[in-house]
Amino acid sequence: MISRYEIKFRVTHEQRERFLAAAKPGLIEDPHGKNACYRVSSVYYDSPKFDLYWEKIDGIALRRKLRLRFYDELKSPDQLQDQVFFLEIKHRIKDSVCKERVRLTPEGGLAILQNSDELANLREYVLEEDLKFHSTVSLMEWMQASLKCKAANTISYLREAWMGKVDDRVRITFDHAACTYSPDSYSKVGHEPGFALIPEEESIMEIKFNQSIPRWLRDIVAEQGLTPRRYSKYASGIDRLWKPLESLQTSV
Numbered sequence: 001m002i003s004r005y006e007i008k009f010r011v012t013h014e015q016r017e018r019f020l021a022a023a024k025p026g027l028i029e030d031p032h033g034k035n036a037c038y039r040v041s042s043v044y045y046d047s048p049k050f051d052l053y054w055e056k057i058d059g060i061a062l063r064r065k066l067r068l069r070f071y072d073e074l075k076s077p078d079q080l081q082d083q084v085f086f087l088e089i090k091h092r093i094k095d096s097v098c099k100e101r102v103r104l105t106p107e108g109g110l111a112i113l114q115n116s117d118e119l120a121n122l123r124e125y126v127l128e129e130d131l132k133f134h135s136t137v138s139l140m141e142w143m144q145a146s147l148k149c150k151a152a153n154t155i156s157y158l159r160e161a162w163m164g165k166v167d168d169r170v171r172i173t174f175d176h177a178a179c180t181y182s183p184d185s186y187s188k189v190g191h192e193p194g195f196a197l198i199p200e201e202e203s204i205m206e207i208k209f210n211q212s213i214p215r216w217l218r219d220i221v222a223e224q225g226l227t228p229r230r231y232s233k234y235a236s237g238i239d240r241l242w243k244p245l246e247s248l249q250t251s252v
Helices: 013-026 051-057 077-082 106-114 116-125 134-147 215-223 233-251
Strands: 004-012 027-029 037-046 062-071 085-093 096-104 150-164 171-181 202-209
Touching: 004 013, 004 096, 013 027, 013 150, 013 202, 013 215, 037 051, 037 134, 051 062, 051 233, 062 106, 062 134, 085 106, 085 134, 096 106, 096 134, 106 116, 116 134, 150 233, 171 233
Parallel strands: none
Antiparallel strands: 004 202, 027 150, 037 062, 037 150, 062 085, 085 096, 150 171, 171 202
């Protein structure tokens, strides 16, 4: 498990265009996307009391997220064999992040999406070649057992991804059209609108690197006056889904 750093920015369309114009000579497109773009969707899991959400809100230095991630729209049952699912733990330790993940069988990914109680049967659903990641699977099992995790929300967005031309460990991503859905609405991503998390004209830009941000990128950020801003799609999604309900309950 390798610790990485990520710096987030909220940028307008014009700021994105200006940043890419300056940075593109040192970047190449992520080969996994079409014109560097693809859809990312995740169902996040939390305790019934939303402990992981509150760790973020309270600014706990060491915290985790548990999510089931898939790319592009969810395929129909007859095409499910082509769907790729990952179960992931994202750790944050102050300013550094690291991620552990295992790939699930298509049937396993769908089973957990349909019923979060199936997390208790995780080992049945991990691809055989990923069962070698014993500590990761054990930690996921521990989180499920201790937190009694249930699906909390679904987050989906379009990602434009770039890699460093010299060092491909450097990544720059722009996430736009970020929406949250109820936890059981995972099949709607890309087909039906959710609750928007950021204005249509904005993106969440992330610069990701292992040890230090390359000087040339740091210079571009400074020259363009961009200011880092912490932002959690999961926490923002919970706020977007549940606060309207709280206000309705208060008014009754």
